[in-house]
Amino acid sequence: MSSVDRRLMLVHAHPDDESSGTGGTMAKYAAEGAAVTLVTCTLGEMGQVVVPELEHLRHDRDDALAPVRLQELTAAMDALGVTDFVRLGGDGTYADSGMATDERGLATASNELRPNAFWSADLLQAANDLVPLIRDRRPQVLITYDEFGHYGHPDHVQAHRVATYAAALAATASYRRDLGEPWQVDRVLWVAISEGQMREMIAGAQQEYRDRVAAAEAAGEPVPEESFFTRFDLDSGEVPPMSCPDADIAVQIDGYPYRKQRFAALRAHRTQIAADEFFFAYEDAPAGPMWNECYRLAGGTPLPPGATDLFAGLD
Template identity: 50%
Template sequence: MTPDQRLLLVHAHPDDESINNGATMAKYVAEGRGVTLVTCTGGEMGEILVPELEHLEPHELAEHRRGELAAAMKALGVTDHRYLGGFGTFHDSGMQWHEQGHAVIGDEVGEQAFWNADLAEAATHLVEVIREVRPQVLVTYDQFGGYGHPDHIQAHRVAMYAAQLAAVPSYRRDLGEAWDIAKIYWTAMSESRMREGLRRLREAGDTVSYEGMDPDGPLPYFVVADEDLTAAIDAQEHVEAKMDAMRAHATQITTEGPFFALSNNVGSAAWGIEHYRIAKGTPGPAGPDGLETDLFAGL
C-alpha cells in the first residue's frame, strides 16, 4: 500500500543523506510515511578514510560505497533508495577547496561527471521518479549546495528543474501523469545551534573538531541564520539510527571525527534535530519557536 504522505530526498553522494537528514528519514519511516532517496552519483571521488581500502580505484570505491549506502538505509529503515538514472549513470565530479573556504570544481573533470550532465536529461530521470512516487514534499540542497560542492549544486538544479517539469501535463506523457510537489525544502544547519555546539565542544576541551571555527566568529557557508529557517524536525529518539547510518559510511566518516564529537559533547539535540528552509509552498502551523515541526504541516 502507498503511504498517504510521501517524502522524496535528492542527494549528491552516498553519506550526504545520513548527515543531513538521517534522523528525519528514520522518524518518518517509523511513523509509516513514505521515504524515497535518490542519490545522484556513486561517490567515486570521495576521500577514503580507511587505510586498507585506499587502493580502491574510483569505480571500485563507487561499488563499495553502494554497499555502505545500503547498510545506512537499513539502519534508517528506508527501503526505497535509488541512483539517478540507475547506478553508474552519473559519476562523482570531485572538488577542490577555494581560498575563501568553500568547494569548487576541480581542474580535471571526467566526461561522465555529474557536473557535466545535461540538465534536461538528468532532470527527466528524476521526473520519472517523481511521477511514480508522487511525493508531497521534496528535500534537497540550496543553490550553493551547502558549501559549494559542484555535485551538490547540480543536485539542487536537477531537483528544482525536475519538480517543475514533473508538474507539466504535456511534458513526457510517457513518464506518467503530471505531479506537482506541494512543498520543497532545502537542508540547513541552524546558526544558533552550531554556535552552541562549538561553544560546548571548546568548553569540554575539544580544540580539534571543527578546527579553526570560533563559536563567536564566522561560520561555514552551510550554516543558515535562524531567521531564514522554516522547520525543525525533532527526531532525537532516532538519533542512534542516524549515528548507525553514518557509521555505515565508513570510508567517508570516522567515529573519531567532528560529527561524533559534536554528538558526544552536545547530546542527541546536535544531530537529532534537523533544520530546513522552505523553497516552495506555504509553511504550515508552527511550534512554540515559530518553526514547523513537520515537513508535511498544512497539507
C-alpha cells in the same frame, strides 16, 4: 493526512550525504509508515577512503570505490528503515565530480572531471531522469540542497538544480507525457543548519582545537592546521558559513529519538566517515536543539510557525 498517505522524496548527491544531513528525518518518517524515497545522484567514486586497508579503492589507484559505496548505502538504508532508494538514471549514469577547495576552505569545482561527471551533465537530461521518479512516487514533500549545495560541492549544487527543474517539469501536464502522469510537489525544502546550531558547533570545534594545540606544544610536536571553523570570529556578528539565520528555518525535526538509527547509518559509510569524525562527538549528548535537522522552505505550501513536521499544513 495519515502517516501511510505521506510521501517524502530526498535528492542527495552521494552516498553518506543522506545519513549525515537528513538521517534522523528519514528514520522518523520511515518508522511512522510514510513512504520515503531516496534518490542518490552519484555513487561517490571520487570519495576519500579513511580505512587504510581499503585505500587501494581510491579513484587514483584501483578506481573501484563505487560498488563498495553502494554496499555501504544499502547498509545505511537498512539502519534507517528505508527500502526505496535509487540512483538517478541508474547506477553509474552520473559519476562523482570530485571537488577542489577555495581560499575560504569551502568546496568548489575541480578542474579535472570524469567524462560522465554529474557537474558536467546536461541539466535537462538529468531532470528528465528525475521527472518519472517524481511522477511515480508522487511525493508531497521534496528535500534537496540550497543553491550553494550547502558548502559548495559541485555535485550538491547540481543536485539542487536538477531537483528544482525536475519538480517544475513533473508538474507540467503537457511536458513529456511519456514520463508519466503529472505530479505537483506540495512543498520543497532545503537542508539547512541554523546560525544558532552552527555557532555552537564552531565554539566546540575551537575549544577542541585549542586543546589540541596545547597538547602539541607540550609534546613538542607540530601545531595542527586550522580550518574555517577554527578561524571564524564568533564575535564578528557575521552569519557563520554553511548556516542561515534562525528566522529562516521553516521546520525542525527532532533527531534525538532516532539517534541510534542515524549513527548506525553513519557508521555504515565506513570508507567515508572516520570513527573520530565530528559527527560522533555529539552521540552521547542529551536531547536538545543540536539534534534538530533543519529545513528552509523553498517553495509550495508554507508551514505553520514553529513546525516540527515536514507535512504540517498539508492535511
